[in-house]
Amino acid sequence: MDDYLIQNASSIDSPALVIYPERIVHNIRTMLAMVDGEADKLIPHVKTHKMAEVAKMQVEAGITKFKCATIAEAEMLADTGARHVLLAYQLTGPKIQRFGELVQAYNWVEWASLIDNWVSAEELAAGFEKTAYKPVVYIDVNLGMNRTGHAVDAGLEAFYRELKADERFDLRGFHAYDGHLRDPDVAVRQRQADEALKPLEDFADRLEQEGEPRPVIIVGGTPTFTNHARRPNVWCSPGTCLLWDWGYSDGLPEQHFEWAALLITRVISKPAPGLITTDLGHKAVAAENPLNKRIRFLNLSGYEVVGQSEEHMVLQVADWNNIRIGEVLYGVPYHICPTVALHDEAQVILNGEVVERWAIDARKRRITY
Structure with a gap:
């Protein structure tokens, strides 16, 4: 999991799609x-x-x-x-x-x-x-x-x-x-x-x-x-x-592919004891599946997604006191295909650093023709 950590994550506005x-x-x-x-x-x-x-x-x-x-x-x-x-x-x-x-x-x-x-x-x-x-x-x-x-x-x-x-x-x-x-x-x-x-x-x-x-x-x-x-x-x-x-890594364990795309999101609020809110709403991750099948966080344990709206995702967490406002969370989408289509660009990560951005041009219905 540590291989996914981004050293200059502070330069990435969230929510964001990151590519390895x-x-x-x-x-x-x-x-x-x-x-x-x-x-x-x-x-x-x-x-x-x-x-x-x-x-x-x-x-x-x-x-x-x-x-x-x-x-x-x-x-x-x-x-x-x-x-x-x-x-x-x-x-x-x-x-x-x-x-x-x-x-x-x-x-x-x-x-x-x-x-x-x-x-x-x-x-x-x-x-x-x-x-x-x-x-x-x-x-x-x-x-x-x-x-x-x-x-x-x-x-x-x-x-x-x-x-x-x-x-x-x-x-x-x-x-x-x-x-x-x-x-x-x-x-x-x-x-x-x-x-x-x-x-x-x-x-x-x-x-x-x-x-x-x-x-x-x-x-x-x-x-x-x-x-x-x-x-x-x-x-x-x-x-x-x-x-x-x-979704596929769980359902097709015989296929040895690696997660090459993640989402990063930040904790923006702690609205009540046991609850945190991130900026990962419907507009950033595919929402066609139930709440428990949208994102799996790699650097957070003891949580449950309890709500989501266009710009927010609310989680019930076990370690509420130790979670900081502004903390960066890394997540694997359950369904990557429609998730990518929600983003204009992807941040490219090499050796733990953001090095460039790739446009997701074909998410559009029309490029030229």
Whole structure:
């Protein structure tokens, strides 16, 4: 825990997001080690960090394919050396025009997007019918999360074959996110992941037997990264593991990533005996989970979060008399992805010192396009 302490913390206004690049390097190396060093097997998601500097670190490690969720994240990737970018979202409305502007501006990047129905496919095709670009697409498949994706049914094979034959598209394969599979027992999670993916793998095998190119299968996120990392013929797309958080470190103990992003907050009041208030409100840490699953403090024990509002977090503490106004607390977010999106910048810590600030540009909905 002492490794996280910041010697010049007095220079940081709170609440603040702080980043430890050496731990990011460790996490990138761990991610690569899990796929036996095969960088081409990775297509990591950038929705967690949203920072150009982190994306550059991945590119420098040999990773050139990425997933993202927004146009802003896509633009950030194009500016940092990515060569294949999958906007893992169903494009509709103005997003198609904005995506087209990216395609035109960054023509050295291989752009791709998702579709799971013919309405979206037709809209995407119409958006590019007067251009030289043939949309590269992956069929989004619902493996049971019931968020997006074509059902794994008889219609999926027909949809694939029709789309593959349609000269308006360059169909590469499938995208299958199984983020709902989070059983703490790795063996149970493995069985669930295998069962969910088997119909796609069987179909890919059948296509190969027919003499067709084997479709790419992009599968999983961080929860099932363990289960797919050594699976042949797939690309893996972990994301949260770049920064890591309390939720996944507890739920996925077999993954040896390190907390590379923390929040610092200060005690601003002691409103009643046993209570302290910090400046860590809803606007600084993801608040979609219950109070007891928002932050874990590293340098405070015997506490319970009892209240939170936009600018304040109230804690019941055991050692009330010895806690000082202005004291700095270091905390690990339970869910780092939406926490990062609440901050404009991150303070960068090297050797216990703040050395610079990194802009979290892709938290915006629009950078240029």
